[in-house]
Amino acid sequence: MSVYIKEKPEYLDRALKSILIDQTLKPAEVVIVEDGPISEELKKIIEKYKKDFTEIIKSIKIKENKGLGDALNIGLKKSSYDIVARMDTDDIALPNRFEKQFNFFIKNDFDVVGTNIIEFENNENNIIGYKNVPETHNEIVKYSKKRNPINHPSVMFKKESVLKSGNYEKMLGFEDYYLWVRMIMKGYKFYNIQEPLLKFRTGKEMIKRRGSLKYFKNEKNFFKNLSKIGYLNYFEYLKTIIMRFFFRIFPDNMRLIFYNKILRTKK
Structure with missing residues (x-):
């Protein structure tokens, strides 16, 4: 811990x-x-x-x-x-x-x-x-x-x-x-x-924190490293970055709905 x-x-x-x-x-x-x-x-x-x-x-x-x-x-x-x-x-x-x-x-x-x-x-x-x-x-x-x-x-x-x-x-x-x-x-x-x-x-605050360009910058750096070490090819890297960029610039309420409906289950 x-x-x-x-x-x-x-x-x-x-x-x-x-x-x-x-x-x-x-x-x-x-x-x-x-x-x-x-x-x-x-x-x-x-x-x-x-x-x-x-x-x-x-x-x-x-x-x-x-x-x-x-x-x-x-x-x-x-x-x-x-x-x-x-x-x-x-x-x-x-x-x-x-x-x-x-x-x-x-x-x-x-x-x-x-x-x-x-x-x-x-x-x-x-x-x-x-x-x-x-x-x-x-x-x-x-x-x-x-x-x-x-x-x-x-x-x-x-x-x-x-x-x-x-x-x-x-x-x-x-x-x-x-x-x-x-x-x-x-x-x-x-x-x-x-x-x-x-x-x-x-909670909502955690999801809001993941909606900033600052968070996306760290995200991009991470996936760029995965590409550098050969874990992702260029197409995989580009596809992931584009999808995540649009997700980060979603309004907070849309991102919250996406989390609740798509990324999480009810059981």
Whole structure:
């Protein structure tokens, strides 16, 4: 987990409760990376859980805010175990998440295992949709040519496979997507459990933030990199960029409708 100053203490509290208390399979270690100085309120939440889970929580402090990619890169290197789960500080893991993913790892030969997710706004019981992702490795590879095939906050992976692929790298807004592509190119195997095992906090503000030319600039840079490393041919790159450009300049209400009707499902 990576936490920075702008995050809400009550969200962090709920996220930590969902992984430290509510899980049917408890984690052996929780690595929390403080990405730059954080508020006293956030510190109090972390200290509260460290008091009760002294042997489990490993807290790492970075002096300056470096961003998600660098924070996760550092956190993964400090992780003690071979299988690592990702978690965002404002999401909620369902109680059986770790057990189902871990058991899947034990019984199958995969390097990255994600899940579908439930999306909610404000109240965790206010479900606004489900984000489903392709199941099999071949489907995931095909899907990755145009969209991120893994719900990042839901993922569990083999530490060694990620490190051998170069770990998280700076790619503003697309650190995880860039990692999956590099892992696919190295021959690592992916799978998505076709069941929602995480509640993802979303809302209109997040969708609005994805409607700016600034966001498109980062997007274009990312897909240009995929073309440079040979993952996309020029036609695939151009097609993706054109489609995404028009999507980013849609009015907010049109983009919201598109998200709800096309990119998300009701179950």
